[in-house]
Amino acid sequence: MMTPISEDKVLNAGTKVRIRSIMPPGHVRAPSYLRGKSGVIERAIAPFPNPEQLAYGLPAKNQMLYRVRFSAAEIWGKAAEKPDDVIEAEVYAHWIDELDTVDAT
Amino acid sequence: MGGQEAGPICDEQHDFSLWEKRVDALMILCSSKGYFTVDGLRRALEDMGEDAFETMTYYERWIASINQNLIESGAYTIEELGAKMADVQARGETYGEASLG
Amino acid sequence: MPHDHHDHLSPSGHPYRKDDDTPISYWQSMEIAVRELLVEKEITTFEEISAQIEKMDARSPAIGAAVVARAWIDPEFKARLLENGSTATADLGFDVGPMHLIALENTADTHNIVVCTLCSCYPRNLLGLPPDWYKSRAYRSRTVKEPRKVLSEFGVTLPQSTQIRVHDSTADMRYVVIPARPIGSEALDEAELAKLVTRDSMIGTGLALTPNA
Structure with a gap:
């Protein structure tokens, strides 16, 4: 079960998250190879204007920017060179779902 | 792209030419003056599609994107650009001859 | 028709490069037109454009190397650099502009490497403009999936016990790697240490040079 994070909540380092797997056309700032993948928050950086609005010259709302850490195994499966190598990327809050720590489903 | x-990574390096440095400078100046953002630059680059990556050089793609963003932000019109480019191309056969500045 | 280009000097007073003698391309004519329109509209000036080019030309990996060398000899500075790369670098007197910098430390068991899969984001205010390969499809596509193979193409082979951390520079932060200080560099002063810090070692595709190697 996943919980979309509310706007004023800041996720702490270590929180388990999943990147949304939607694939809209146009300028999006979550790399496609990370969509649908699970990782942990490495750190909350700061709020920045939403680049997906800035890209079209629109007024941009601040979105919290996170660094999210993924294992190579999570992203590439058996194709990973070494499963516990790490990939870290910056992802905006509106691309992140918090994974419930107690997953009853 | 990730x-x-x-294929293999090519380690050839070329010096940037003056016109490429000017494209770079225009991007920095126009974005710092609020005409568009680096996000707008990226958006127009992406909209060119995969083909542009094969057929255009890095700064060719950049000037195309900068121009797209400047027209969208109203810095000048397409008509003004068309007239100016025709004027520039009539000045001479080489970049050095056609460039005033 | 013979051309004498000696009188064609750029606004900064330097001669044009040779490529200015080749037939003008469509995109070059667009650059000239855009630049002149922006000057006519008083959005910028030719002088401002030249000054921006000179400012960018003045930035090179030597700045990053000086920052790394300081971090090697000054643990307190290194701690500040890891805490906030931008302010620590500015404290050394380097103008990095509005860049948000994160420094990543290589250790005995961790190796960091930086890529931008979405475009070609690079800490240009610290290292100058990126090398061509950093902007290439090959580097941007492969580094997140097969960093060890990419590193081997750069001549770097790391033991399996070293964890590789690939940093995809997807948004507002820029990254610089603090390479591990090489063995045998204990007696060197700060300026000598800086000479061991290559551009690639600060991207993570290389290691710092070994003294007298």
Whole structure:
């Protein structure tokens, strides 16, 4: 079960998250190879204007920017060179779902 | 692009030419003056599609994107650009001859 | 028709490069037209454009190397650099502009490497403009999936016990790697240490040079 994070909540380092797997056309700032993948928050950086609005010259709302850490195994499966190598990327809050720590489903 | 198949990494390096440095400078100046953002630059680059990556050089793609963003932000009109480019191309056969500045 | 280009000097007073003698391309004519329109509209000036080019030309990996060398000899500075790369670098007197910098430390068991899969984001205010390969499809596509193979193409082979951390520079932060200080560099002063810090070692595709190697 996943919980979309509310706007004023800041996720702490270590929180388990999943990147949304939607694939809209146009300028999006979550790399496609990370969509649908699970990782942990490495750190909350700061709020920045939403680049997906800035890209079209629109007024941009601040979105919290996170660094999210993924294992190579999570992203590439058996194709990973070494499963516990790490990939870290910056992802905006509106691309992140918090994974419930107690997953009853 | 992350994770896609691709060939070996080529370690050739070229010096940037003056016109490329000017494109770079225009991007920095126009974005610092609020005409568009680096996000707008990226958006127009992406909209050119995969083909542009093969057929245009890095700064060719950049000037195309900068121009797209400047027209969208109203810095000048397409008509003004068309007239100016015709004027520039009539000045001479080389970049050095056609460039005033 | 013979051309004498000696009188064609750029606004900064330097001669044009040779490529200015080749037939003008469509995109070059667009650059000239855009630049002149922006000057006519008083959005910028030719002088401002030249000054921006000179400012960018003045930035090179030597700045990053000086920052790394300081971090090697000054643990307190290194701690500040890891805490906030931008302010620590500015404290050394380097103007990095509005860049948000994160420094990543290589250790005995961790190796960091930086890529931008979405475009070609690079800490240009610290290292100058990126090398061509950093902007290539090959580097951007492969580094997140097969960093060890990419590193081997750069001549770097790391033991399996070293964890590789690939940093995809997807948004507002820029990254610089603090390479591990090489063995045998204990007696060197700060300026000598800086000479061991290559551009590639600060991207993570290389290691710092070994003294007298």
